[in-house]
Amino acid sequence: MSRRLNYREAMREAMHEALVADPRVFLMGEDVGMYGGTYAFSKGFFDEFGPERIRDTPLSELGFVGAAIGAALGGMRPIVEVMTVNFSLLALDQIVNTAAAYRHMSGGQFSVPLVIRMTTGAGRQLAAQHSHSLEGWYAHIPGIRVLAPATIEDARGMLAPALADPDPVVIFEHAGLFNMEGELPDDWTVDIRSAKVRRVGTDVAIITHGGSLPKAMQAAEQLAAAGIEAEVVNLRVLRPLDTATITASVAKCHRAVVVDEGWRTGSLAAEVMARIMENVFFELDAPVARVCSEEVPIPYARHLEEAALPQPEKIVAAVKRMLG
Template sequence: MTEMRYVHAVTQALRDSMEADPAVVVLGEDIASAGGSFKATRGLLDAFGPQRVIDTPISEAAITSASVGMALTGLKPVVEIMFMDFITLSMDALVNQAAKARYMFGGQGSVPMVLRTPHGGGLSAGPQHSQCLEAWLAHIPGLKVVCPSIPQDVYSLLRAAISDPDPVMFIEHKGMYASKGLVDTSLNVGIGEARIARAGRDATLVTYGAAVPVCLKAAEQLAKECVEVEVIDLRSLQPWDKATVLESLSRTHRAVVVHEAVQAFGAGAEIVATIADEGFDELDAPVLRVAAPFMPAPFASSLEAGYAVTVERVIGAVRKTLA
């Protein structure tokens, strides 16, 4: 095992996938000689050349549409969209083409492409560079959505996404790129498999992405009060591992869903609805949500701190569900 940063796990997964399969190509804005805005593709141009590491024009619609065509004709493109906010410009290619190709071709064709994009706040990047739009993508049949929180899962799930025969949205968090963790490059993680980041008996925290370390810190503080909270890192939102969530609920009988994205109509709403539908008999208290308010992400760091999901807010929700 090797310790590496979150962003370097991205780079290593791309490098290893490209070495293993000549059909894998990488494309996006400034991803070649510049190595991408967050340097996730640094060094790949020198290793694989301009035919496989491709700088594109500043047109997310063109990049994504070209990638769909590549995927339909034998390549395995990995697209980088500089900020998740800009995925709005890619939606026709993603929603109307990539997601529906297998269905419309009667299973005779597929789109083995990956779209990588960083989401999230914490960097005072403002309302047009801080959004978490994963719920949009998880709502579309035909798209898979992955959102890892630790370097190991970044590496393993990106390798799995590149090997997948269908389009995968691989969502990273720009505020976590510098975080470190051990990575075993031989470890396989399947899309749709959650992990129990911390075991507990009194309540279940269901979360993903940058909210995972927040929930783990909350669990550590609650442990000092003899409250043992289980933390489930979903890792994938589509498909999501409801079996693991329901199994945890059967032991703790209380649940709080936590995500950085806006609460209204977010991924948490689907999880809560599933718990209410399939796990209702196990509940000893209402399921609560902790998420962002229904407003654009603020630019000012002082306002963004109030907008963000915090340890204190998570602790408050757990205490409420235990009351």
């Protein structure tokens, strides 16, 4: 029987399941314990599993992310929660120079079975230092897998395979999704290799991930009302990208719009567009378009923030421009 729950509950269930199933799994990060998690993802865990396994850390992102890498090398299966992607910049050295490079520079002697979770994205009037969408940066790095759960099913199903992965996995959870409710299907297992078509269409492929997925779905409904059937692809895995699913959808629709909350220049959207060009150029009936964040630090004022981010209306407009 499918059941209704929200994104936060789905992720909480997934962590709970992992903590029960494997004594090597533990959660560490800022306020994951007594506070119950900044976004309440670990509410109740501290009492149930104790302070050793639900480990509150000081405000030392570099230190505790590096410690999680060491704990993984030492035989544990840490889930480290970095409160937000904004603060992950303080830990970037350990993620890029140690976690991602470790297996390769040791000639394959050591793998780092580590899961790093962090909140990403804008849309809550938190201004320039709390609104980054830098998952595209992370997707640039060889040696890590990058996930962006965008649905209830993704939130429930991605953690288990991420923990089973012998290499570092970085999971980006968009804050705009946490209260989203939906049906969790009976089979919610997720493979962390492939993108998924969330809406079938024929006229244009809208390719997106994370917090932009609901916006793309809204845009698709508006387009349908105008007689345009959009296919919506949820990338889910940002590294390595599932090129086959992307190109299959574009080859079918012959048009593509890439939606990405990252800034336009050097964005993940640019990479998706490049792959479309490399693989299905001759299938295209129009140049590929993208809807990204504007090139500005995210402003505080609501109307300005909304103008800076991808919105359903911008996606609809991009599709209509393309179709003439």
